[in-house]
Amino acid sequence: MRAEQISVFLENKAGRLAEVTAILGEAGVNIRALAVADTSDFGVLRLIVDDNAKAVASLKNHGFTVSKTDVVAVEVEDRPGGLHRILGILHKAEINVEYMYAFVQHSGKNAVMIFRIDNIADAVKILQENSVTVIDGDKVYTL
Amino acid sequence: MILDIGFETMPREDLEAIILRRLKTTIDRVYSNIPFYRKKFEENNLSPNDIQSLEDLKRIPFTTKKDLRDNYPFGMFAVPMETVVRIHASSGTTGKPTVVGYTARDVNTWAELMARSLAAGGATREDIIHNAYGYGLFTGGLGIHYGAEKLGASVIPVSGGNTKRQIVIMKDFGPTILTATPSYALHLAEVAEEMGVSFKDLKFKYGIFGAEPWSEKMREEIERKLNLIAVDIYGLSEVIGPGVAIECHEAKRGLHIFEDHFIPEIIDPVSGEVLPYGETGELVFTTITKEAFPVIRYRTRDITSLNPEPCICGRTHIRMNRVSGRTDDMLIIRGVNVFPSQIESVLMEMDAAEPHYQLVVDREDNLDTMTVLLEVGESLFSDEVKHLQNREKKIATNIKDYLGVSARVKLVEPKTIARSEGKAVRVIDNRKI
Numbered sequence: 001m002r003a004e005q006i007s008v009f010l011e012n013k014a015g016r017l018a019e020v021t022a023i024l025g026e027a028g029v030n031i032r033a034l035a036v037a038d039t040s041d042f043g044v045l046r047l048i049v050d051d052n053a054k055a056v057a058s059l060k061n062h063g064f065t066v067s068k069t070d071v072v073a074v075e076v077e078d079r080p081g082g083l084h085r086i087l088g089i090l091h092k093a094e095i096n097v098e099y100m101y102a103f104v105q106h107s108g109k110n111a112v113m114i115f116r117i118d119n120i121a122d123a124v125k126i127l128q129e130n131s132v133t134v135i136d137g138d139k140v141y142t143l
Numbered sequence: 144m145i146l147d148i149g150f151e152t153m154p155r156e157d158l159e160a161i162i163l164r165r166l167k168t169t170i171d172r173v174y175s176n177i178p179f180y181r182k183k184f185e186e187n188n189l190s191p192n193d194i195q196s197l198e199d200l201k202r203i204p205f206t207t208k209k210d211l212r213d214n215y216p217f218g219m220f221a222v223p224m225e226t227v228v229r230i231h232a233s234s235g236t237t238g239k240p241t242v243v244g245y246t247a248r249d250v251n252t253w254a255e256l257m258a259r260s261l262a263a264g265g266a267t268r269e270d271i272i273h274n275a276y277g278y279g280l281f282t283g284g285l286g287i288h289y290g291a292e293k294l295g296a297s298v299i300p301v302s303g304g305n306t307k308r309q310i311v312i313m314k315d316f317g318p319t320i321l322t323a324t325p326s327y328a329l330h331l332a333e334v335a336e337e338m339g340v341s342f343k344d345l346k347f348k349y350g351i352f353g354a355e356p357w358s359e360k361m362r363e364e365i366e367r368k369l370n371l372i373a374v375d376i377y378g379l380s381e382v383i384g385p386g387v388a389i390e391c392h393e394a395k396r397g398l399h400i401f402e403d404h405f406i407p408e409i410i411d412p413v414s415g416e417v418l419p420y421g422e423t424g425e426l427v428f429t430t431i432t433k434e435a436f437p438v439i440r441y442r443t444r445d446i447t448s449l450n451p452e453p454c455i456c457g458r459t460h461i462r463m464n465r466v467s468g469r470t471d472d473m474l475i476i477r478g479v480n481v482f483p484s485q486i487e488s489v490l491m492e493m494d495a496a497e498p499h500y501q502l503v504v505d506r507e508d509n510l511d512t513m514t515v516l517l518e519v520g521e522s523l524f525s526d527e528v529k530h531l532q533n534r535e536k537k538i539a540t541n542i543k544d545y546l547g548v549s550a551r552v553k554l555v556e557p558k559t560i561a562r563s564e565g566k567a568v569r570v571i572d573n574r575k576i
């Protein structure tokens with residue numbers, strides 16, 4: 001049930017993000033979701049793409065520091081309180097969300113959110129018990 | 144193996160008596176034979192008779208590389224040229240070369256110390272030594288060579304370069320000891336791999352590496368890739384050449400200095416004050432047996448510390464720690480002496496990989512500031528910003544704790560720190576002083 005996210009270290013200066021998107025574009029890699037977390041000096045770019053191996057290889061070739069992290073993709077009802085309900089479930093189970101970001105594409109009429117959670121197995125179980133749809137890793141890349 | 148049990152394991156008290164006797168003889172000789180030293184003594188109202196204890200050595204002024212250059216080429220020789228049998232010179236990358244001479248007895252002393260060194264590093268007379276140090280004006284090649292012959296081992300004088308042929312010789316002749324600079328050792332490993340030769344199939348047992356600074360990480364890498372036990376050797380031509388100090392393969396923790404021939408001191412490079420054991424500073428040597436080219440309190444510009452703890456190998460000679468840098472690289476930040484190598488040690492503790500870093504020093508509102516730029520490699524990286532920020536903070540705290548200076552730490556992308564001939568430029572000093 002887990003999906004793989006690629007993280008890239010970026011210095012906080014003009015043009016670095018565009019550099020990454022250009023490299024991925026040239027490599028024929030399609031970006032499915034993207035989020036940047038930054039400080040005044042540096043940022044971490046998080047990506048869900050359709051071809052992890054190709055993306056990692058092309059970024060490393062261009063000298064970027066890249067890592068892979070397991071995350072979960074969860075369907076969120078596209079209505080007020082949709083996200084709140086899911087966070088509530090996780091909070092009650094004492095599962096800590098390190099960060100999250102939205103997916104570009106919808107799954108049917110639901111939005112899709114990416115969650116970075118330390119204990120993925122427990123989180124998936126709890127979410128499913130509460131009839132929240134967790135999207136299969138394989139499907140996330142081609143949504 | 145300890146080659147010279149008598150001298151190498153001598154009780155400290157007996158050793159110190161011999162050191163003092165030899166020091167006095169040397170002082171008398173340089174005073175009578177070398178105008179430079181006589182003048183220095185006279186300027187400081189000193190006479191050779193004032194040196195009555197090892198403590199008194201402190202009263203004598205230092206000798207520097209500049210002093211040697213000012214007396215180029217033979218002004219620091221203590222004997223007439225007819226008794227000099229060998230001349231070596233250091234490369235003159237930063238000015239005139241330094242020229243050193245040896246009498247027949249000096250050549251023999253050097254060979255004995257190199258034989259002791261090879262033995263401490265694991266060699267015996269049964270071994271075949273592949274000597275990949277350069278032969279020529281540089282003391283490395285010939286120093287090891289004479290020591291190997293003195294030990295009775297078989298030496299292959301392969302010198303540096305022509306690496307592919309070296310690999311073939313290693314395969315065909317089966318040498319058991321490798322002597323080279325540590326960087327050349329790693330180069331040999333790379334070329335062997337390209338040629339499809341595995342060091343596992345070669346016969347090497349020990350490697351003796353020196354003539355440039357290297358790290359514990361490099362030792363691990365060399366031992367793994369070359370399948371041998373690696374020890375550190377230290378020397379410089381101004382003192383004698385390789386064979387001033389050697390690590391024993393039993394402990395591999397610091398290099399025993401052959402104190403029956405050389406007196407080491409550690410000084411504060413700015414004040415010149417002698418520092419106690421354990422403190423880091425500039426290494427200073429006085430030779431006490433050399434005839435042609437004695438030096439008194441010669442400042443090596445190498446940064447290290449001394450360790451008087453007894454060693455498991457049984458040698459009683461004091462150990463110097465691995466040379467961690469050069470005084471030329473020293474920075475003074477708000478009055479505190481800072482060596483880039485000290486920052487490097489802090490960084491090494493934080494990360495599994497060799498750190499790529501640069502120190503940028505500025506002066507803002509009359510205050511010195513130091514920024515440590517650190518390239519983020521895979522082992523340091525995290526997808527969580529707070530982990531990266533914690534690392535920055537931890538490094539800054541450790542620098543403050545160990546060095547007593549505040550530094551700002553800034554993480555940068557790989558390969559963004561300027562490199563010159565493959566080596567990172569470690570310091571950018573923007574202060575206009």
Ligand SMILES: [Zn+2]
Nearest residue numbers: 391394454456
């Ligand atoms: Zn020892």
